[in-house]
Amino acid sequence: MSTPTADARLLFAGRPIREVVDELTQEIRELYTADEVPWVVGYSGGKDSTAVLQLVWTALRELPAEQRTKPVYVISTDTLVENPVVALWVTRSLESMRAAAAEQGLPIEPHRLTPELKDTFWVNLIGRGYPAPRPKFRWCTERMKIRPSNSFIRRVVRRHGEAILVLGIRKQESQARARAMARHEKRRVQERLSPNANLPNSLVYSPIEDWSNQEVWVFLEQVANAWGHSNTELKAMYMSASEDQECPLVVDNTTPSCGDSRFGCWTCTLVEKDKSMVAMVNNVEERKWMTPLMELRDKLDVTGEEEHKLRDFRRMNGSVQLFGERIIHGPYTQEARETWLRDLLEAQTWVRANGPEEVRDLELVTMEELHEIRRQWVFEKHEVEDSLPRIYRATTGEDFPGRPLDEHLTLGADEMDLLREACEGDDLLFSTARELLEVERKFRTMTRRSGLFEALERTVKNGFFENKEDAHAYALQKKKLRDQIADHLPLTDEEEDADAPA
Template structure:
C-alpha cells in the first residue's frame, strides 16, 4: 500500500495538547461568566465535554463558576444503552451536587405523537422536522427560562467538534455531523440565541480518536472522576468504534441509510433482547409510500392568488396507516419488554401518556395544517397539474374526471 506523505500530519496535536487548548479556552472565556450551562445529549462528544470539564474543575486546572447547570436533551428516541449510560452519568453529576435538568419536547411535538397523532410523514432530507422539533427547540426554550430566572447572560458550553482540518477551514455550521460528530450538534451551535447566552465549544479542535481515548481509558479512572463511560463506548462499537467512524442518532433514524450503532448494540449478548428495534426503520419507510398517505388533487393556490409550484403534493399519513403503525410499534415494544433482563432495562418507544394522546388526536380528527382528511389517498389515479396551469391526464382517468 502506497502511503502519501502529508506535511500537516506532523502538525497534529497530541491528546495532552488538545486538553491544554481546552483549558486555555475555558480560562480565557469562562471566567467572564458566573453561570455555565452544558448542552448534553448523552452522545460521545457532549459526554466528553461534561465529564472532562467537571474533572478539570475538580483537579484544580480551571476555576469553577458560581453555578453549573447541565441540560440533558431527552428526545425519547435514544438507543437504549446510550440512555442507560446517560442516566448513570446523570446520577454521578447529581451526587457531586451539580444541577441537572431533563429537557424534552412538549407532548404534541414528540416524535411519535407528531408522527402518529397528527399524521406528519417521517422526516426526510427535504422535510427534516425532527432535529429542530425534538432536540433544538426544547433546548432553546429551556435556555430562555434559565435567562429569565436571573436576567444575566450565561456561557453555553456545547460538544460541537469538527477536528483540526475543519477548524482551519472555519467550517462550524452544519445540521448533521461529520467525522463521527453527534447528529444536529452544529445546528444547535448556530441556533442558540446570542441575546441570552454566549457560546463556547471547548472540544472544537478535538479529533475523534481523542474522544475515544477519554471515554474508554481516562474517564473511568479514579484519578479522572471514575465516570461510567464504558457503556457509552460499547454502544458506539467498543474497540472498533474509531475504525467505523461511529456516530449515533435516533433509533431507526429515517434519515440514515443504516442503523450502524443499533446493529452493533444488538450483537452484544447483554442487548440481544433489543433486536426488535431493527423493525422500526421498515415501518418508517412504509409510511412514506403513496398507499399510506393523502394527496392534494385539486388546484393549489398561494396567498397572492397565483398557482403553487407544488401541485399534486403528497401529504399526511392516513388514519388507517397511523393505526397500523401504532400497533406495529407497540408490538416491537412488547417483544422487547417481555425479554428485558430487568424493569430498569425496559424500553418505552410510546409510553401510556403518549399513546393516550395519539388516540385522542385521532378522535379529534387531527391533520397537519392545510389538510382535513377528505383528500384522496396518494396512490389513487389523479390528474397531474402543473404550475403553468396545464394538466397531464392520467392514462386510466375518464373524460368526466378531466372536466373536474
C-alpha cells in the same frame, strides 16, 4: 474503537497530556471566575461531550469553595426515540452526575430535556400522520432536539441576562463543522469563545476544538471519569456499535458518523440503514431484544408507490395538490396510523417480556403521547370510533388507562360499525359522513352557530370525490383551466415592457 497506538509525539503536538489538561483546566477556571455569567454544558453522553464535561468538572473541583458560586447547567436532550442503549447510558450518567456533584459540593445541575408533547415523534407520525422524515421533509430535528435545548438556554438568559454554552464541538469532526467554526472565529471575544449565531446574549466556548478523534480517546482512557461513570463502558458502547470498532455519537446535523452509521433516534429514516443499531445487535448477543425496533424502523422506511399507498391523496387541509401532474400525497391514512400504533405497541410489549431486566419498563411511546394521539384521532381527525383503546388492549393485554369518550361523541362504536356497513365499503364516503356528523355535534351546543355552514361545505368539498383517481383527474382539469386562463390574460405594463424590442 481501536485503542490509540500512534506515537505519543504525534498527539497533542508532542506535549504530555497532563500538561495539556492542566493548561485547559486553568483556562476554564479563569473564564469561570471572570464574571457571573452562568454556564450551560451540552452533554450527549458521547465521547466529545464527556471529555468537555470532565475538563469543566476537574477545573471547578480545584477551585476554592467560595469561588464556585455560579451555576453550571448540564443539559441532555432525550428525543424519546433515542437508541435505548444510549438513552439508558445517559440516564444513568446523569444520575451519577447529580449524586457526585452534591457530594463534592459543586454547582453542577444535570437536566434531562424532552420535546413538548405536541412535538414528539409519535404524536406527529401516528397522531397527525406526518410521513417518516426525509431529507426534504426533516420535521423531526427542529421539534425534538433543537427546541428543547434552545428553550432551556433562553430561560437561563432571561433569568441571568447572558449565558455561556460549553460544547464538545471539534474542527476535525467534519468539513462543515470546521467551516462553521472558522466563520465564527472572526467575531471571537477571545480564544475558543465565539458568539452564538442562533441565540442572542450567549457565547459558545469550545475547549477541545483543536483535538483529534484519537486525542479525545487518549484523554478519556488516561483520565478517570470525574463523576464516577465508567469511560471503559463508554468505549465498549462505541465498540459494539460498529463493525470497524469506531463510531462517534451524532450530536447535531453537522456531526459526522463512522462510515454511514450513527447513534441517535432508533426511528431515523434520514439514513439508508441504522448501521449502529445493526452492529449493536450483531456484536452483543444480549442486545437481540432490539430486533423488533430495527424491524419497525425498516417498515417506516418505505418509499415510492408503497409509501403512497399508506398516505391520503389529500393534504392535511383536505385539498388535492399537484407537483407537475403528480399528486402530492398527504398524511398517513387512518389505517396506516393504526398499523403503526399496533406495530409500536407490539414491539414494546415484546421487549418488556423478553428483554433483560433493565428494559422491562421500557417506554417506546409514553402514556402521555398515547393520550394525545387518541385526542387527535377523535377530535381533530373526527375518527370517532375511538380505536386506540381497542388497539392498546389487543396488543398489550391491558385496558387503556383513559376515560371513555362516548359522552363526547356523536355515535358510539357500534353505531360507527353500522355506518361503515351502510357505506358498503366506500371508505371515502364513510369518512365524509363521519366528519359531517362530528361537525354537527361540535356546533350543536353552541349558542351561536357561526361557521357551521362553512365547516359543512369544507367537509363536503374535501370528500366529494369518488376515489383517488377521480380526485387526480379533477385536479388536472383545474390546473388545465388555470393555465388556459393565464395564457389569455392581458399583459401587465411590466410584462409589456419586458416583451418590447430593444
